[in-house]
Amino acid sequence: MNPLSSCFLYGxxxxxxxxxxxxxxxxxxxxxxxxxxxxxxxKEHSKLEIVRCAQAMLxxxxxxxxxxxxxxxxxxxxEVDAEGCHxxxxxxxxxxxxxxxxxxxxxxxxxxxxxxxxxxxxxRADYIGFGPLFPTATKPSAKEIGLSxxxxxxxxxxxxxxxxxxxxxxxxxxxxxxGGRRMCMVSDLLLANDxxxxxxxxKRRVAEESG
Numbered sequence: 755m756n757p758l759s760s761c762f763l764y765g766x767x768x769x770x771x772x773x774x775x776x777x778x779x780x781x782x783x784x785x786x787x788x789x790x791x792x793x794x795x796x797k798e799h800s801k802l803e804i805v806r807c808a809q810a811m812l813x814x815x816x817x818x819x820x821x822x823x824x825x826x827x828x829x830x831x832x833e834v835d836a837e838g839c840h841x842x843x844x845x846x847x848x849x850x851x852x853x854x855x856x857x858x859x860x861x862x863x864x865x866x867x868x869x870x871x872x873x874x875x876x877x878r879a880d881y882i883g884f885g886p887l888f889p890t891a892t893k894p895s896a897k898e899i900g901l902s903x904x905x906x907x908x909x910x911x912x913x914x915x916x917x918x919x920x921x922x923x924x925x926x927x928x929x930x931x932x933g934g935r936r937m938c939m940v941s942d943l944l945l946a947n948d949x950x951x952x953x954x955x956x957k958r959r960v961a962e963e964s965g
Contacts, residue, residue: 886919
């Protein structure tokens with residue numbers, strides 16, 4: 755399984771963009787493209803549907819050595835063999851998420867400021883998402899935070915930091931020049947005509963420009 759330290763491209767199978775019936779197909783394309791870590795995000799869907807989707811994804815992610823992260827519902831890790839869960843600022847604490855999961859697992863935390871990122875580190879989160887950097891259709895009501903804090907954040911927080919929110923192939927260079935190292939991409943991968951090709955290009959660009 756990919757250790758978090760080697761994960762630089764974070765993909766999300768978001769049921770706002772992907773139908774339940776297409777979850778396995780899209781997962782296979784993301785895995786083929788070389789995504790390093792993958793999350794299942796299923797807002798407005800039942801836990802039963804989330805479990806079914808996770809079970810469809812797991813044979814593909816495990817074969818690829820890719821950690822699967824369940825968004826919002828740490829308790830579902832008692833039912834599915836995913837590697838971790840992800841919680842937001844208004845959700846559970848990291849400790850509560852671990853208790854709900856009932857086993858050792860990865861716990862990620864969404865953060866929207868340097869202060870929140872430092873707090874997540876103090877909570878012993880395994881990684882953080884930091885954003886949204888730019889306006890994003892995934893969370894249209896969220897206020898963009900821009901690029902100015904990224905470099906300082908990496909100086910103050912030693913966790914893996916995945917920047918998120920409007921991250922696209924066309925602005926990867928700008929984000930990397932601002933200090934970003936790890937990218938979370940959603941719509942730019944999921945809505946591509948060729949998901950695997952777009953994912954492979956994103957991974958190449960992240961490796962090339964950050965190296």
